[in-house]
Amino acid sequence: MAVSGFEGFEKRLELHFSGDDPLIGNMGLRLLDFDSIEKVLHAVQCTVVSAVGNQYFDSYVLSESSLFVYPTKIIIKTCGTTQLLKSICPLIHHAFTLGLMICSCRYTRGNFIFPKAQPYPHTSFKEEIIFLENNLPNNLYYRKASVLPSKLSSHSWHVFSACDESHILMQNMPDELYTVEVCMTELDRISAGKFFRRPSDGKNGDSAGMEMTEITGIGDINPNALICDFAFDPCGYSMNGIAGDRYSTIHVTPEDGFSYASFECMGSIYDDPIDIVEMLKKAVQVFRPGTVSVSMTSNNHKVWKCVAKAIESLGMKFRSCTMDEFPATGSVMFHTFTTRRK
Numbered sequence: 001m002a003v004s005g006f007e008g009f010e011k012r013l014e015l016h017f018s019g020d021d022p023l024i025g026n027m028g029l030r031l032l033d034f035d036s037i038e039k040v041l042h043a044v045q046c047t048v049v050s051a052v053g054n055q056y057f058d059s060y061v062l063s064e065s066s067l068f069v070y071p072t073k074i075i076i077k078t079c080g081t082t083q084l085l086k087s088i089c090p091l092i093h094h095a096f097t098l099g100l101m102i103c104s105c106r107y108t109r110g111n112f113i114f115p116k117a118q119p120y121p122h123t124s125f126k127e128e129i130i131f132l133e134n135n136l137p138n139n140l141y142y143r144k145a146s147v148l149p150s151k152l153s154s155h156s157w158h159v160f161s162a163c164d165e166s167h168i169l170m171q172n173m174p175d176e177l178y179t180v181e182v183c184m185t186e187l188d189r190i191s192a193g194k195f196f197r198r199p200s201d202g203k204n205g206d207s208a209g210m211e212m213t214e215i216t217g218i219g220d221i222n223p224n225a226l227i228c229d230f231a232f233d234p235c236g237y238s239m240n241g242i243a244g245d246r247y248s249t250i251h252v253t254p255e256d257g258f259s260y261a262s263f264e265c266m267g268s269i270y271d272d273p274i275d276i277v278e279m280l281k282k283a284v285q286v287f288r289p290g291t292v293s294v295s296m297t298s299n300n301h302k303v304w305k306c307v308a309k310a311i312e313s314l315g316m317k318f319r320s321c322t323m324d325e326f327p328a329t330g331s332v333m334f335h336t337f338t339t340r341r342k
């Protein structure tokens with residue numbers, strides 16, 4: 001493995017807000033002006049490379065991953081040496097100016113490939129927890145941090161979750177929507193090679209990204225999604241897909257020695273699990289990784305059994321499954337798989 005390289009593993013933050021104004025349900029956080037968003041991203045150390053929105057939410061591809069803004073929810077996912085947790089205070093402040101108060105927070109990440117390269121407050125999970133504890137308001141009283149282990153020393157799932165009284169009371173009514181986060185390492189070299197630009201290809205980041213979406217099969221994962229894609233130079237790729245009120249996102253670090261790709265999407269407990277399973281299978285097949293981890297915020301046994309079977313059907317071996325309960329999030333399931341040749 002390389003001594004140091006680009007850190008593909010993302011940090012992911014999801015904040016929920018509430019307020020008294022009935023108009024909040026319509027626009028809420030989407031009323032944040034672009035200048036404020038750029039200031040938040042400046043604190044994190046990344047920038048917007050493209051943006052698109054529909055009637056439900058706004059989606060931004062960032063220089064380091066993605067941002068999704070819903071009326072009362074923000075999801076921000078960043079990789080490299082970004083300082084994601086530094087977005088918390090400015091986001092709470094900007095939301096307050098719109099009459100919104102934070103009511104829940106979830107922070108998740110995998111194991112960094114290059115942990116020593118991470119700046120404060122991401123130098124360790126302990127440091128991240130201290131930062132979260134000190135920067136979240138007291139109304140987020142119910143808090144829990146835990147690391148879900150696996151049989152692979154290189155893969156574990158770090159979760160911090162906090163919520164206020166209203167979310168705790170809702171705990172027995174599981175959220176209709178759940179998220180699935182897939183982290184893939186040791187990508188097949190031929191598959192990873194498709195995320196390198198050809199020298200002097202005469203394209204810009206958008207047109208090269210569009211070409212990668214097409215030739216890799218990423219465009220077929222959810223044919224109903226509107227895709228916003230970007231290719232970095234000389235390599236690397238990011239895309240956000242938007243379909244109604246649901247997002248999906250893929251990020252690729254194709255460099256040999258520290259190759260990494262992630263796929264994230266949303267599911268509903270009312271959907272047929274086949275839909276999400278088919279998307280997951282297609283996403284994993286794009287990269288043919290040596291190792292896959294799947295983390296889900298759903299305790300729907302039917303869904304996670306289908307997911308495990310689907311990944312196994314791609315020739316991968318189930319290695320471990322861990323579960324824990326968190327305030328605001330409910331259950332988090334963490335599965336790992338490796339190629340059979342390992």
Ligand SMILES: C[S@+](CC[C@H](N)C(=O)[O-])C[C@H]1O[C@@H](n2cnc3c(N)ncnc32)[C@H](O)[C@@H]1O
Binds near residue numbers: 065078
């Ligand atoms: C931002 S993308 C996708 C990040 C995502 N979290 C991942 O690794 O799956 C990262 C890839 O783009 C490459 N890259 C090239 N120029 C970049 C830039 N200006 N900012 C961030 N990444 C860049 C990196 O070397 C890496 O391969």
